[in-house]
Amino acid sequence: MYPVVRALYGVRLRQPATAEFACSSRFVEHALGETLWSHPAAQIGIDLWLATAAASGGFRIGEAEVGMRAHGLRGEEGLDLGATIAQFVGALFTDLERRAAIWQRPRTLAAVEHIASGTTAHAPQPGPVDVERLIEAFRLGYRELRDLWASVLPPLTILDLKRLVARSGDAFAMDDQLWARIVYDFALGCRLRVVAREHLLRSLAPLYSGWLASYILQVRTVSPEAVDQRVEAIAAAFESQKNYLIARWRWPERRRTG
Numbered sequence: 001m002y003p004v005v006r007a008l009y010g011v012r013l014r015q016p017a018t019a020e021f022a023c024s025s026r027f028v029e030h031a032l033g034e035t036l037w038s039h040p041a042a043q044i045g046i047d048l049w050l051a052t053a054a055a056s057g058g059f060r061i062g063e064a065e066v067g068m069r070a071h072g073l074r075g076e077e078g079l080d081l082g083a084t085i086a087q088f089v090g091a092l093f094t095d096l097e098r099r100a101a102i103w104q105r106p107r108t109l110a111a112v113e114h115i116a117s118g119t120t121a122h123a124p125q126p127g128p129v130d131v132e133r134l135i136e137a138f139r140l141g142y143r144e145l146r147d148l149w150a151s152v153l154p155p156l157t158i159l160d161l162k163r164l165v166a167r168s169g170d171a172f173a174m175d176d177q178l179w180a181r182i183v184y185d186f187a188l189g190c191r192l193r194v195v196a197r198e199h200l201l202r203s204l205a206p207l208y209s210g211w212l213a214s215y216i217l218q219v220r221t222v223s224p225e226a227v228d229q230r231v232e233a234i235a236a237a238f239e240s241q242k243n244y245l246i247a248r249w250r251w252p253e254r255r256r257t258g
Contacts, residue, residue, distance in 0.1 A: 001048065002231070003238035004092060004183065008099075009055035010107030013063060016055075017048040017088065020066065030057055036098070045091030052095050056102045062113035081209070082202035090201050093190045104246050109239070129220075134213035135172055139165050141206020148203050152189030157181060164210065174214040176237035182207055183238075184245040192252055 005016040023031075036049045054061055096103065142149075142165050150158055160178050167173070186204055190197055215234075219227045 001088075001092060003180070003235040004096075005048075005052060005055065006109070006235045007180075007238040007242050008096070008103035008107075009052060010109050011055045011061055012109065012112045013051060013055065013061060014112075015063065016051040018051070019047050021050065023054075024059075027054060027057075027059055030059070039094070044087045045094060048088075048091055049095055052099060056099055060113070062115045064115040082205040085205050085208060086198050086201040089186075089204060090190070090197070093187045093201075096187050097191050100249065104249070129216055131213045131216055134209045134216075135168070138206050138210030138213065141203070141209070145203045145206065148195060148200070149207075151194050152185050152200065153182065154185070157185070161207075161210075170217055172214060172217060174211050176234050177241060179211050179234070180238045180241040181244055184241060185248070187245070188248050188252060191249070 001016050002014055006012055031050060031053055034049075034053055036046065036053070039045070051061075142161055146158065146161075149161070153161075157178065160175070164172070164174060186200065189195070189200055194200065215230070219230050222230070
């Protein structure tokens, strides 16, 4: 969420899909004038959509550290990764469609005010992560979903993914620019309804698993400061690829050229 919102709306909002807000009466009036409330995905997307409404509306934005938050599972077994991506990334892509005329305009990256909350922040404790399982999920997805991916990804991207499948261990690394283009191409694929929307969104899960494995391998032994630098580098890649998204959004018939 952060790299896309930062690249498209020009704000360094690290948690654009947060669930806690404080806002001015002026923003309340602005938000009530939006058409998002009756959208079928409003229950999932409303947090993100309010943030992008503020960013695209030119409102002053601040962000406060409020400590760790426990997330409960929905239902007895929670959501699988494919369902989670279909919901939350789907809400993000819906926002791109609704605000296309806004994010295609040139924007200057704006700082977000950090508000002191009086809460002592505690770093999350690392838990066990099976990186090999994530990589295998990516490889399985490549074998089973390659043809579907080819309906939204250019041939050179498919070739890059084929090369990544052959890597293992610390050599397994997804390029930031590649990941940004993949996300943007999937957003375009959803807009064009190349295949059934939910099916396409769910097919992003193995690609996300591959990116996540690559990210974990890069940051698991570094300092928190280095992790922040890594996140900023990813966000910068999404910024550098914004013109790629704009060009393909405006001229979608060229989306599968090399």
